[in-house]
Amino acid sequence: EVVALQSGDEYARKAWQICCDISRKSFEEVYKRLGIEGLKEQGESFYNDMIGPIVEKLEKDGLVVESNGAKCIFTDIDEVPMMVVKSDGGYGYDSTDVTAVWYRLTQLHADEVVYVTDLGQET
Structure with a gap:
């Protein structure tokens, strides 16, 4: 759904x-x-129209790697990648989070972003 x-x-x-x-x-x-x-x-849905273009930009910049049918960003910080496009083609929490941070830094010109999440929807 x-x-x-x-x-x-x-x-x-x-x-x-x-x-x-x-x-x-x-x-x-x-x-x-x-x-x-x-x-x-500005709930998660605020970013929906921005996610696709941001994922495309990340792909162009060489930051996205395909892994098991999903599009992921791997970092040195965590062994678990950020999944920006799920294997079914949908977007998940990581997609929204990356887009929200991009928006706050580039559109709102935030000097600092403190991003707090919980494990309530961890799979």
Whole structure:
């Protein structure tokens, strides 16, 4: 279903939008309790249209290697590669994370980015 959503399938988009609306209401309740106002929402989907072009740029720059049918970035920092395109052609968390960091550095001109994730969706 993720591939259908990422490719613009209308049914998948509508189902996803319903999930977002429900989640947003819950988030807003928490933000209100914490006294947080004026946030600009930029969820993972904000980056969807940017992922393909960023992956292409990384490929042109020679940073992407095909491994077991997936497109990956290998680093000296971790033995586990970042998978920017899964073997089924879909994009995963690594794709979104790389694109988000690119956006923050090149479009928002951030001097520093602190990127925090959890292991909640680790496979």
